[in-house]
Amino acid sequence: MGTGEIALPTFKRLADSMTLVGLVTQPDRPVGRRSKPQPPRIKEEALARSIPVLQPEDVRRESEISAIAVLDPELIVVMAYGQILTKALLAVPSLGCFNIHASLLPRHRGASCIQAAIAAGDRESGISIIRMVERLDAGDVVMTERIGLSADETGGSLHDRLGEMAPELTMMCIEKLAANTLTGEPQDHELATYAPQLQRLDGQIDWGLPAEVLERRIRAYEPWPGSYTHFKDGRGRPRRLKVFADVSVSRDVRGVAPGEVLSVSSSGITVACGDGGLVLNELQIEGGRRLSAAELIRGNAVKVGEGFFSLVSSP
Numbered sequence: 001m002g003t004g005e006i007a008l009p010t011f012k013r014l015a016d017s018m019t020l021v022g023l024v025t026q027p028d029r030p031v032g033r034r035s036k037p038q039p040p041r042i043k044e045e046a047l048a049r050s051i052p053v054l055q056p057e058d059v060r061r062e063s064e065i066s067a068i069a070v071l072d073p074e075l076i077v078v079m080a081y082g083q084i085l086t087k088a089l090l091a092v093p094s095l096g097c098f099n100i101h102a103s104l105l106p107r108h109r110g111a112s113c114i115q116a117a118i119a120a121g122d123r124e125s126g127i128s129i130i131r132m133v134e135r136l137d138a139g140d141v142v143m144t145e146r147i148g149l150s151a152d153e154t155g156g157s158l159h160d161r162l163g164e165m166a167p168e169l170t171m172m173c174i175e176k177l178a179a180n181t182l183t184g185e186p187q188d189h190e191l192a193t194y195a196p197q198l199q200r201l202d203g204q205i206d207w208g209l210p211a212e213v214l215e216r217r218i219r220a221y222e223p224w225p226g227s228y229t230h231f232k233d234g235r236g237r238p239r240r241l242k243v244f245a246d247v248s249v250s251r252d253v254r255g256v257a258p259g260e261v262l263s264v265s266s267s268g269i270t271v272a273c274g275d276g277g278l279v280l281n282e283l284q285i286e287g288g289r290r291l292s293a294a295e296l297i298r299g300n301a302v303k304v305g306e307g308f309f310s311l312v313s314s315p
Contacts, residue, residue: 001025003040004080006163010100011042013167014077015049018174021071022052024059026082059083068092075177077170078132082111087134095177097132099139100170102162104128104146106192109137114162115155116195118220119213124148125158127166129173131184138192140184143173154222154245198225204310205229207259211249211276219245229259229308233301238311241302244282244290253277259308266294271308 001024002011014020023046031038046053052071056064065088073093078085079100090097103113105128110116117125126146130139145165149158176182203225205214218227222245230238248268256262256272263270268279284290285301296302 001076001078001081001085002042003082005041006102006159006166007079007081007100008042008045009163010077010079010167010170011045013171015045015051017171020046020049020051021073022054022068024054024056024068024081027055027057056083059089060086062088065089065092075174079166084136085132085134090132090134098142098173099130099132099137100166101128101130101137102159102166103195104144105130105137105141106187106189108195109192110195111197112195114158115198115220116193118149118153118155118158119217121212121216122149125162127162127169129169130187138187138189140186142176142182142184143169145169152219152245154219156223200225201312203227204312205243205308206310207271207308208274211251211253211273211278214273214278215247215249218243218247230311231302231306231308238309240286241308242284242286242290243280244284246281248279248281250277250279257307261302261304261306261308264293264297264302264304266292266297268293269297269302 003026011023023042025040025043028037028039030036043053043055054067058064065086068089069092075095076093076097077100078097085097101113102125103117104124104126108116114125124146126144128141129143130137130141133139147161147165173182198221203221205227221227227243229241229243231241233239250270253262253272253276258272258274260272261269262272262277268281270277270279281293282290283293283296
């Protein structure tokens, strides 16, 4: 059971190693300006391998659980599926349901666990495999593998690294399960943190926050939901400005209103934050292409003394 692309490497490994009686994934969703329904990539991979695909809108329904039960699975492996499994569904496979989660549980339960680790300044992340219970990401941890985070880690780079780590750990888990040697460690629920699903609005930059916090968030939110701010163009119109993860912190900034542009040069655009400043090196004005700071300032789009701002309040 999986939808997100992080699940693809594990799905392929399982399909190459054993009999998959089916894939359960999210329904095709509208994508792009034309809102054309687009299947998850994992669905395309399953169909190419002649693996049956189920796409329930609500997997909690009795009819959907029955459709999965008809496949008679011994084991259900879940990764980035996107729906909550009920007690009735968890009871379907004889060997149980196991979730491959992209954090070191109990830290960062929830959908945005990858971004949360970077945004929080964690030094490491990893993969946790848990025996599933009804409570979100709260089951016993049966397998864990850790990975260090680099100073320039982004949500995209960590997503890909963890996705490539997961297949081998999953196979080790299944081998131990088959040999009846798999054990679990209960989570300390008092240490649990929650990382809810991110929305586009979460990417709006709040310049009142410390520069170090914003630097981590911008890296965490690339490529999704992305980071952005607004400025006024030569006609006084608010324009959206996307900020990419090539940013750095300037600590020699004091007594300046957050959001004010302090310097503009080919080496970056420095913006005042609640504490310190942030140097932006790659940006994109709405409707335009991705530009370096040097390319952007040649068009005089951003000037010293102007302010970056939010159009709506952040959540």
